[in-house]
Amino acid sequence: xxxxxxKKRAARRGFTKALGDxxxxxxxxxxxxxxxxxxxFSFNDADRNFFWKGFTTRWYGELFEFGNHDxxxxxxxxxxxxxxxxxxxxxxxxxxGIGLKKFKFVxxxxxxxxxxxxIIVPEIVLAVAMLIIFMTIGVKLGMGTILxxxxxxxxxxxxxxxxxxxxGDNETLQEASMDLGANRVQTFWRVTVPSxxxxxxxxxxxxxxLSFDDVVMSNMLAGASQSTxxxxxxxxxxxxxxxxxxxxxxxxxxxxxxxMLVSNGFTRHRKxxxxxxxxxxxxxxxxxxxxx
Amino acid sequence: xxxxxxxxxxxxxxxMPMLAQAGPVSIWMILFVTIPMLFIIYIxxxxxxxxxxxxxxxxxESYATLMDAxxxxxxxxxxxxxxxxxxxxxxxxxxxxxxxARKPPEVxxxxxxxxxxxxxxxxLMRLNAWMLLFQTxxxxxxxxxxxxxTEAPITFIYTPGLVLLGLxxxxxxxxxxxxxxxxxxxxxxxxxxxxxxxxxxxxxFLKVTLPLTFPGIFSAIILTFIPALxxxxxxxxxxxxxxxxxxxxIKNQFGAIRNWPLGAALSVLLLVITAxxxxxxxxFAKIDDLEVL
Amino acid sequence: xxxxxxxxxxxEKWYGNNHVVKDMNLEIQEGExxxxxxxxxxxxxxxLRMIAGFEDASSGSILVQGERVEDKEPFQRDVNTVFxxxxxxxxxxxxxxxxxxxxxxxxxxxxxxxxxxxxLALVQMDGYEKRKPDALSGGQKQRxxxxxxxxxxPRVLLLDEPLGALxxxxxxxxxxxxxxxxxxxxxTFVYVxxxxxxxxxxxxxxxxxxxxxxxxxxxxxxxxxxxxxKFVADFIGESNVIDGTVESVDGQTIVVKxxxxxxxxxxEGFAAGDPICLSIRPEFLEVSKTPVAGFDMPAxxxxxxxxxxxxxxxxxxxxxxxxKLSRFxxxxxxxxxxxxxxxxxxxxxxxxxxxxxxxxxxx
Numbered sequence: 001x002x003x004x005x006x007k008k009r010a011a012r013r014g015f016t017k018a019l020g021d022x023x024x025x026x027x028x029x030x031x032x033x034x035x036x037x038x039x040x041f042s043f044n045d046a047d048r049n050f051f052w053k054g055f056t057t058r059w060y061g062e063l064f065e066f067g068n069h070d071x072x073x074x075x076x077x078x079x080x081x082x083x084x085x086x087x088x089x090x091x092x093x094x095x096x097g098i099g100l101k102k103f104k105f106v107x108x109x110x111x112x113x114x115x116x117x118x119i120i121v122p123e124i125v126l127a128v129a130m131l132i133i134f135m136t137i138g139v140k141l142g143m144g145t146i147l148x149x150x151x152x153x154x155x156x157x158x159x160x161x162x163x164x165x166x167x168g169d170n171e172t173l174q175e176a177s178m179d180l181g182a183n184r185v186q187t188f189w190r191v192t193v194p195s196x197x198x199x200x201x202x203x204x205x206x207x208x209x210l211s212f213d214d215v216v217m218s219n220m221l222a223g224a225s226q227s228t229x230x231x232x233x234x235x236x237x238x239x240x241x242x243x244x245x246x247x248x249x250x251x252x253x254x255x256x257x258x259x260m261l262v263s264n265g266f267t268r269h270r271k272x273x274x275x276x277x278x279x280x281x282x283x284x285x286x287x288x289x290x291x292x
Numbered sequence: 293x294x295x296x297x298x299x300x301x302x303x304x305x306x307x308m309p310m311l312a313q314a315g316p317v318s319i320w321m322i323l324f325v326t327i328p329m330l331f332i333i334y335i336x337x338x339x340x341x342x343x344x345x346x347x348x349x350x351x352x353e354s355y356a357t358l359m360d361a362x363x364x365x366x367x368x369x370x371x372x373x374x375x376x377x378x379x380x381x382x383x384x385x386x387x388x389x390x391x392x393a394r395k396p397p398e399v400x401x402x403x404x405x406x407x408x409x410x411x412x413x414x415x416l417m418r419l420n421a422w423m424l425l426f427q428t429x430x431x432x433x434x435x436x437x438x439x440x441x442t443e444a445p446i447t448f449i450y451t452p453g454l455v456l457l458g459l460x461x462x463x464x465x466x467x468x469x470x471x472x473x474x475x476x477x478x479x480x481x482x483x484x485x486x487x488x489x490x491x492x493x494x495x496x497f498l499k500v501t502l503p504l505t506f507p508g509i510f511s512a513i514i515l516t517f518i519p520a521l522x523x524x525x526x527x528x529x530x531x532x533x534x535x536x537x538x539x540x541x542i543k544n545q546f547g548a549i550r551n552w553p554l555g556a557a558l559s560v561l562l563l564v565i566t567a568x569x570x571x572x573x574x575x576f577a578k579i580d581d582l583e584v585l
Numbered sequence: 586x587x588x589x590x591x592x593x594x595x596x597e598k599w600y601g602n603n604h605v606v607k608d609m610n611l612e613i614q615e616g617e618x619x620x621x622x623x624x625x626x627x628x629x630x631x632x633l634r635m636i637a638g639f640e641d642a643s644s645g646s647i648l649v650q651g652e653r654v655e656d657k658e659p660f661q662r663d664v665n666t667v668f669x670x671x672x673x674x675x676x677x678x679x680x681x682x683x684x685x686x687x688x689x690x691x692x693x694x695x696x697x698x699x700x701x702x703x704x705l706a707l708v709q710m711d712g713y714e715k716r717k718p719d720a721l722s723g724g725q726k727q728r729x730x731x732x733x734x735x736x737x738x739p740r741v742l743l744l745d746e747p748l749g750a751l752x753x754x755x756x757x758x759x760x761x762x763x764x765x766x767x768x769x770x771x772x773t774f775v776y777v778x779x780x781x782x783x784x785x786x787x788x789x790x791x792x793x794x795x796x797x798x799x800x801x802x803x804x805x806x807x808x809x810x811x812x813x814x815k816f817v818a819d820f821i822g823e824s825n826v827i828d829g830t831v832e833s834v835d836g837q838t839i840v841v842k843x844x845x846x847x848x849x850x851x852x853e854g855f856a857a858g859d860p861i862c863l864s865i866r867p868e869f870l871e872v873s874k875t876p877v878a879g880f881d882m883p884a885x886x887x888x889x890x891x892x893x894x895x896x897x898x899x900x901x902x903x904x905x906x907x908x909k910l911s912r913f914x915x916x917x918x919x920x921x922x923x924x925x926x927x928x929x930x931x932x933x934x935x936x937x938x939x940x941x942x943x944x945x946x947x948x
Contacts, residue, residue, distance in 0.1 A: 020387075020391045023387060023388065023391065024388060024391050024392075024403075027384065027388045027464075028406065028407070030461055030464070031407065031410040031411075031461065031464075031465070032410055033421070033425070034410070034413075034417075034418035034419075034421035034422055034425075034461070035410045035413055035418065035421070037421035037422075037424055037425055037431075038413065038417050038418070038420070038421045038424075041421070041424055091316075092316045092317050092320060093317065095312065095313045095314075095316060095317065096313065096314060096316065096317025096318075098313050099309075099310060099312075099313025099314030099315075099317065100314055100317065102310075102313070103309075103310040103313070103314055105310065105314065107318070108314075111314070111317070111318045111321055111322075114321040114322070114325050114326055115317075115321060117321075117325050117329065118325060120514065120518060120566055120570060121518070121562070121563060121566055122518055122519060122521060122522020122523075122539070122562050122566070123519070123522065124522045124523075124524060124539050124542050124543065124559070124562075125332070125522060125542075125559040125562050125563060126325070126328070128332065128542055128546060128555055128556070128559050129328035129329055129331065129332040129559065130324060130328050131546060132328070132331060132332055132335055132552060132556065133327065133328045133331055135345075136331075136346075148324060151320070151324075152320070152324045152325060155317060155320060155321075159317060169670070169672070172668055172670060172672045173672055173674060173675075175637075175639050175659065175666075175668070175672070176666070176668055176672040176673075176674070177674075177685070178638075178639075178658065178659040178660045179637060179638075179639075179659050179660070179664075179665055179666045179734075180660075180665065180685050180686040180689065180733065180734070180737060181660045181686050181689045181690055181737060182660055182685070182689045183658065183660050184309055184658075186689055187660075190685075190689075191674055194674075194676040194677075195674070195675060195676055197676070209411075209412065213414055213415060215415070215416060215525050216524075216525065219543075220543070220546065229414070230414055230415075230416055233414060233416045233417060233420070234416055234525060234528065234529070237416075237420075237528065237529055241417070241420045245417070246417070249413055249414050249417045252412075252413070252414075253409075253412050253413045256412045257409060257412070260405075
């Protein structure tokens with residue numbers, strides 16, 4: 001009697017769990033179907049993307065024949081902008097995150113609010129606002145203005161990430177460092193930066209992806225200059241995106257996943273090494289103790 | 293060293309560290325956020341120049357234009373689409389977030405990474421992939437015809453339905469993440485206490501889980517509704533420029549049409565809607581708790 | 586003042602409208618173990634942080650080895666701190682934590698290695714140098730923090746409630762070790778704690794602080810046996826504090842009228858009619874079945890509490906005040922509810938001027 005009741009319960013639980021798993025698979029497939037389609041079509045043997053005509057790797061071949069100037073130029077342009085935007089955003093954002101967490105000054109609340117504006121306000125509004133200002137004061141649109149645009153939404157993300165990483169401990173760690181004779185600059189490099197390194201890494205990663213993927217700012221603030229890769233894709237929309245773009249973006253995503261796996265592997269390896277050192281020290285100590 | 297040593301003049305406070313750290317970000321935000329935002333409000337009250345651009349005579353003409361039937365319809369349509377997108381993201385995202393949050397932490401963090409990976413591909417390319425799938429002679433139509441559901445291919449592309457699909461798939465992760473982190477913070481013991489006190493799972497969900505995860509839900513609303521309202525890339529890619537939304541119209545005022553004050557006024561409208569939502573949000577939670585990542 | 590290694594002169598500290606340290610004057614002697622003792626919020630930690638350089642004094646001057654340090658940054662001061670929460674750098678190993686100071690000072694690598702090992706041996710942490718702080722227990726972290734602070738050979742070591750996070754047994758053990766370490770190294774320790782027992786065990790001198798003021802500065806015996814204020818009497822150990830009025834003065838002998846009866850004490854500077862406050866330690870309190878000369882304080886035994894090493898007896902006075910008596914053994918001649926007469930050796934009670942007591946109430 002009792003057993004059947006618990007069996008019923010187990011069955012019900014199993015059913016709920018299965019339902020959850022099915023649901024999760026469905027949601028994940030919504031996210032992965034477009035990626036899969038894109039990758040499949042990068043092997044499509046047709047000049048236009050519209051029909052499936054058979055398997056080929058020629059798009060990858062063409063990609064590396066460098067006849068594809070537009071694509072490579074846009075990619076290079078996007079990369080340069082993303083790297084510069086990452087560097088600027090991380091420097092300004094990390095310093096700002098530390099400073100806004102630590103110091104109190106007149107207008108701090110205002111700045112704290114301003115940080116959230118680029119995160120929350122629709123990007124088009126920010127882009128248009130900057131465009132109007134640049135046009136009015138006669139700044140030439142181009143890489144510089146795109147860079148400013150990208151940094152303006154990357155910096156807030158960096159600031160928020162860093163602020164979240166700085167715990168109350170951080171302040172006393174800095175005091176401990178100064179107490180031991182390190183000046184402010186030494187303290188910054190030896191204590192503050194290492195202790196928020198994970199935050200710095202993730203804000204760098206975030207800045208890079210946000211900048212590299214951005215369409216709106218890059219489109220509005222580019223003027224007549226070179227297009228970034230996403231802007232180029234947007235402009236292809238009317239005529240249809242060519243399969244070589246599928247090939248290129250497939251390569252990029254594979255590259256990023258491999259990069260992530262490698263970096264994960266590194267941290268795991270380092271952690272294992274540390275654990276081994278600790279274990280060694282421990283056995284050494286216990287050996288020494290047993291001799292006494 | 294006498295007992296009444298004169299009080300030292302107050303040590304000059306070292307402001308260098310503060311300036312070096314908080315200075316750049318403050319200047320950046322004022323130069324590139326505050327000033328442009330104020331300027332766009334200012335411009336929205338100016339007149340349109342004869343050959344585009346701005347003529348600096350104050351007027352509320354742009355706002356009057358927004359009340360025109362054509363523009364007003366677009367605004368309503370955009371609000372409606374953004375609302376549907378947000379609702380769909382919440383309904384689809386909450387159970388999904390709940391599913392992830394109830395997994396052990398190692399599994400959950402892997403599932404979250406799995407969620408993020410597709411977003412490393414260019415968003416336009418993902419939208420383009422939906423186009424490929426749903427085009428007239430595409431896989432979906434072929435499949436539907438093969439199983440005999442339809443005789444002739446159905447036109448999916450450039451329809452509002454496809455735009456919605458694009459919007460939802462684009463913004464769903466931004467709804468899932470804040471809801472996930474608020475569900476994850478929810479203590480399991482609270483649910484157990486509720487069950488222990490005689491509540492059915494349904495009651496527990498309505499009386500405990502939902503209220504406690506409300507900040508996450510509101511974050512999700514903000515992070516999907518506002519961008520959905522302002523987007524133009526999704527509507528450009530999947531709507532083929534046939535259906536206009538606020539974002540497209542703003543963008544057009546700075547391209548071919550060159551009516552800056554109107555574009556500015558529309559932007560101000562988006563700003564006002566955003567501010568309103570944020571104001572509502574701050575009644576329930578602190579702005580710092582807005583899960584943006 | 587050739588012997589004072591740290592000197593605070595008219596030091597004031599304000600946080601906005603909050604007066605945290607008030608006109609503090611303190612001479613800390615070379616090689617002594619001085620404890621700043623007081624309840625939380627009394628300004629003891631602020632005082633320590635001003636010496637370390639983490640806080641600026643609002644006015645007044647602080648001298649270390651006869652030299653003013655107000656304009657010196659923490660890293661320019663010849664003092665080191667052991668922090669309450671250890672503050673070990675989480676991203677560095679034990680070795681790197683201890684080596685931090687000498688590394689900053691650009692000492693040769695070999696020399697650093699030698700010194701670090703020496704320091705770790707001193708705090709009995711040799712063998713742990715490759716560990717990260719996360720893999721250490723609270724007591725171990727504390728030892729590393731001490732080694733890290735001592736490696737710079739500071740003239741003064743500042744300790745901010747260093748044992749606060751440890752459990753009772755470990756605390757007691759570390760108290761003894763810290764005291765031994767201080768004697769061995771012969772450097773000055775300035776120690777902050779709110780635990781009066783800890784202060785008693787370790788200190789050469791104790792500065793009892795309250796509301797930003799040093800109420801009393803003296804050896805543990807002095808502050809225990811001759812508290813200068815009602816607060817000190819109350820805060821240090823257990824004490825019976827009885828309010829009254831001076832009835833008559835004969836030289837040093839004072840007869841005091843209290844709500845519970847008349848008693849005799851000794852003190853200076855009192856005149857008949859003055860309000861007075863008496864402090865008498867539970868171990869000095871006596872009871873008798875017959876009245877004792879100079880005392881007219883009838884009372885009743887309330888109950889006995891057996892607390893391991895001592896027996897505490899609660900006694901109800903006339904007028905309702907309850908006082909405590911403690912003995913190492915149970916006095917079998919007494920029973921609960923019995924009527925007794927309370928008395929004590931007048932020299933063992935401490936007479937406190939009530940202007941001070943009044944001031945305490947006002948604050």
